[in-house]
Amino acid sequence: MDGFHDLGGFQGFGKVPHTINSLDYQKVFKEDWEHLGYCLLFLGAAHLQKFSIDEVRHAVERIDVRQHVGTRYYERYVIAVATLLVETGVLTQQELDEALGSPFKLANPAHSPGRAALAGRAPFEVGDRVVVRGEYFSGHIRCPAYVRGKQGVVLHRTTEKWPFPDAIGHGDATAEHQPTYHVQFSARDLWGSAADDGLVVVDLFESYLDKVPADGTAAAPAERRPAAQTVAA
Amino acid sequence: MPHDAHPTVDTTTPAQRAFALEAALKKKHLIPEGYIEGFKDLLGRQFSPANGAQVVARAWTDPAYRELLLRDGTAACAEYGFTGPQGEYIVAIEDTPTVKNVIVCSLCSCTNWPVLGLPPEWYKGFEYRARLVREGRTVLRELGTELPDNVTVRVWDTSAETRYLVLPMRPAGTGHMDEAQLRQLVTKDVLIGVALPRVA
Numbered sequence: 001m002d003g004f005h006d007l008g009g010f011q012g013f014g015k016v017p018h019t020i021n022s023l024d025y026q027k028v029f030k031e032d033w034e035h036l037g038y039c040l041l042f043l044g045a046a047h048l049q050k051f052s053i054d055e056v057r058h059a060v061e062r063i064d065v066r067q068h069v070g071t072r073y074y075e076r077y078v079i080a081v082a083t084l085l086v087e088t089g090v091l092t093q094q095e096l097d098e099a100l101g102s103p104f105k106l107a108n109p110a111h112s113p114g115r116a117a118l119a120g121r122a123p124f125e126v127g128d129r130v131v132v133r134g135e136y137f138s139g140h141i142r143c144p145a146y147v148r149g150k151q152g153v154v155l156h157r158t159t160e161k162w163p164f165p166d167a168i169g170h171g172d173a174t175a176e177h178q179p180t181y182h183v184q185f186s187a188r189d190l191w192g193s194a195a196d197d198g199l200v201v202v203d204l205f206e207s208y209l210d211k212v213p214a215d216g217t218a219a220a221p222a223e224r225r226p227a228a229q230t231v232a233a
Numbered sequence: 234m235p236h237d238a239h240p241t242v243d244t245t246t247p248a249q250r251a252f253a254l255e256a257a258l259k260k261k262h263l264i265p266e267g268y269i270e271g272f273k274d275l276l277g278r279q280f281s282p283a284n285g286a287q288v289v290a291r292a293w294t295d296p297a298y299r300e301l302l303l304r305d306g307t308a309a310c311a312e313y314g315f316t317g318p319q320g321e322y323i324v325a326i327e328d329t330p331t332v333k334n335v336i337v338c339s340l341c342s343c344t345n346w347p348v349l350g351l352p353p354e355w356y357k358g359f360e361y362r363a364r365l366v367r368e369g370r371t372v373l374r375e376l377g378t379e380l381p382d383n384v385t386v387r388v389w390d391t392s393a394e395t396r397y398l399v400l401p402m403r404p405a406g407t408g409h410m411d412e413a414q415l416r417q418l419v420t421k422d423v424l425i426g427v428a429l430p431r432v433a
Contacts (some may be wrong), residue, residue, distance in 0.1 A: 008339030018355035100253035
């Protein structure tokens, strides 16, 4: 889902509001309601077993963009959990509205029913050059858009497997389990010279990747020339 | 009534909505006695960067443990009981003289909770999530960590189930320190990777 939440590389933000080793973190929950986001998340996921953590992430992504931008972190988890409890029939919108004394605005409905993993392919090995499949998917996906279509190198294949997020994030309990791969990219391959010279490692499910054939790679995209410097200083 | 083209503006506060959700669940007797209090204690107190500091200080002083931590981070952290929700597949990433590792979750806030503690506000903020992957060196400098030119910043985006901790290099001048003293150098920000351990 190409939503606002997919922030990696998004430009326009200022400085990170932090100085190293500030002790602000020691008060974990700053206000008396903040623990309810995670506590009720685990109540719904682990105790009531009505949804997965993946569905919670997807529900946060489905919060209307204008509301998403203006809400605080734990607030988004309260909205997501409330949305899933209504969608799974545990609570009704009316019960929430009555408890609040005002309309309780929930996340938007999903834009996609989800999708299955790619099954039956050979696993990748450490050192393999892989390319992130150039797919667009409107549902939940754990592949940041900044690596879509980009090539990287496998550093690690996990020794465990997990349900494919694009399926379980939509409530599909039969989702295929897959390993993930730590794939290393050059930041300059992702954003050209408009990035610092560094490396980025993304933890990607097998279904998001293809192996790059050893006999050569796709042609390099044409280079865009800088705009002419026509404006006098 | 004409259709309202504007989105519904919610004028309630985050606290009101959180307590309303809790009240609606309580009314249906869906919250077991002590459930919320117990989880709050686990998340807010038991999950702590002091746990990660213990792991790193041990790795600095015990080569066999260091080898285990880098080969099977989950097993190494499980020796202390530092596993649990959001800390079930743990990978320690090793700084070297030429590589500085830093952790982020650009898509939400994923963090190795049992070992690092819950993520701080700034880690979950839009600025860090948007900028670190693209301008790692610049963000570190702004936060107060200046790196030599020959050090490459390697950013780890926590996009699946792996939960990371950074194993920093043991600073010079700490040869006389025991494990308990070394733990004091390993802050939450050192475990996330935005800070280097410093000898006071």
